[in-house]
């Protein structure tokens with residue numbers, strides 16, 4: 001069993017052949033953190049690592065041990081105010097106004113496999129041997145409350161999943177004001193903090209800064225995980241890079257308000273915690289009630305950032321994403337949004353679909369504008385049926401039939417969580433939106449957020465979507481969410497429950513996803529939030545792919561996709577070719593480079609394909625054939641970042657199949673330069689002894705070690721559009 005409990009030392013050792021995680025029940029009967037990192041041999045005790053020494057001003061736990069102060073002790077799930085003055089992992093306000101607690105160890109259980117989290121997305125196992133779990137039970141006798149710390153170590157991944165459960169067994173109500181999913185103390189602070197920051201159309205840009213004493217971190221209070229800060233951070237050693245060095249990753253499987261906070265104390269100890277943002281959260285727990293936190297997945301890599309990313313890619317692709325589409329090749333789609341916006345007719349839609357089919361596209365997706373009175377963004381949201389028969393004379397059913405008759409799958413856009421005031425739904429239920437009575441409700445894109453913390457609202461949206469999806473042959477849904485939540489308040493709840501609304505809203509979203517994906521398991525869901533504002537692991541549990549960004553410019557996408565790949569697999573990133581000049585940045589990039597970037601994702605088109613020249617159409621046809629031929633490699637291979645577009649004029653990356661028999665590398669030269677020097681492109685991840693043929697450019701054979709140590713000699717003449725900006729090339733390698 002890769003979780004050992006040493007009775008005498010009261011130490012738990014969770015390990016696999018890559019990592020160790022060691023916990024000790026401390027002398028105050030609370031769990032202390034001993035070690036997280038590369039695997040070490042097991043032994044009875046690592047207790048020597050719990051250091052204590054008397055320090056002036058330090059409050060100590062016991063009168064006869066002036067050296068034992070929680071302020072200087074590494075802990076598993078710390079509280080505030082009982083000798084530790086750092087930020088706590090949780091806070092419970094009791095009826096007498098106190099927040100002081102004392103949760104002590106009362107027992108544990110160790111078992112094979114991993115339990116489900118009720119109502120929440122989480123990683124899973126298909127066979128019990130894939131993981132082992134530990135639950136540590138803690139109890140506060142004054143308030144009669146139980147706290148369970150849950151850990152799962154995966155057998156084949158350097159990863160540990162953690163979550164926490166609170167159970168109030170007492171007679172009095174307590175208020176949970178803070179409930180992190182995980183907290184860990186590291187013994188030093190020689191790290192850089194990596195996080196993914198951004199905004200609409202420039203999501204998940206990589207930021208890196210040295211840790212300093214004090215608080216640093218990222219958060220969202222927008223109601224969803226947000227374009228601003230993805231629920232992920234990593235701590236890397238300053239010398240670590242993509243390929244070498246120690247990196248700790250922390251990824252929260254959650255789509256709502258979150259925080260990841262790193263506190264370095266003045267003795268240079270580092271405390272990392274992650275969970276639901278406490279400032280928008282307050283959860284009363286009455287007698288017998290429990291609260292379950294979302295899950296954090298912590299990873300360790302001693303081979304740099306790529307190894308951390310590959311752990312997340314593989315774990316999330318295989319054991320977070322679920323359903324029929326998890327392992328299936330995803331259809332190449334064409335979406336009409338950038339071609340027509342809301343201004344389309346059935347005839348126009350059919351012409352785009354037909355042209356797409358002729359070029360090999362497999363699915364047509366009808367975006368925003370098909371329902372209710374939806375000709376602008378001022379009306380229609382909430383009325384999920386066709387009323388505008390001048391646009392779609394036979395409704396959605398006839399359109400879907402005609403598209404299916406062409407041999408294409410049909411997909412449809414929804415924005416289930418939203419409503420316009422100009423809609424039948426709002427007129428019937430004005431109190432269904434999130435709003436604070438007596439105060440103005442801020443619009444955003446002229447729309448308002450339905451109160452998904454209310455079951456009746458979710459039930460209603462489910463019933464209308466269920467009806468349409470049962471009547472029409474729909475193979476794919478693009479689930480959009482185009483605004484953040486303001487004036488958060490639910491008129492359905494009393495004043496004591498308003499702190500629950502943000503979390504219950506997300507639980508309502510998960511509930512709707514759960515019901516729809518269970519009822520229609522054949523439908524492929526793609527999530528979206530004005531592009532990638534809700535690209536998080538929570539949503540991936542329900543929707544295997546996410547629209548990465550509204551920014552489809554190939555050069556901007558290099559950064560967005562490079563950053564997104566820090567955590568998320570290539571198979572989760574919607575990546576489409578759009579028209580030039582690009583709608584977001586006005587840049588004109590060659591169609592080859594647009595494809596060479598979009599190939600590294602779930603491929604599709606987002607333009608009026610009927611307007612392409614014959615030459616362009618034949619290029620599109622070739623691109624589609626190329627993607628179809630290689631999509632299994634693209635969607636299941638190991639992805640490595642090689643050169644970062646954030647600090648270089650070149651970006652590059654590679655996908656290598658599990659058995660290393662094939663690979664596909666992308667090389668992008670952003671700006672053209674006069675009188676360029678010769679460049680060598682060193683590949684990674686190949687088998688050094690295999691011989692590879694590189695199609696397209698060279699007919700010679702190359703050993704893997706040659707390609708990785710010497711590199712491909714880049715011949716600028718072979719790059720598409722050599723002599724101008726934004727040139728690129730794809731190297732497809734096949735074992736001879």
Ligand code: DGJ
Nearest residue numbers: 337367368528530531550
């Ligand atoms: C935002 C999405 O990101 C776009 O792709 C498109 O679906 C629009 N919403 C439609 O309103």
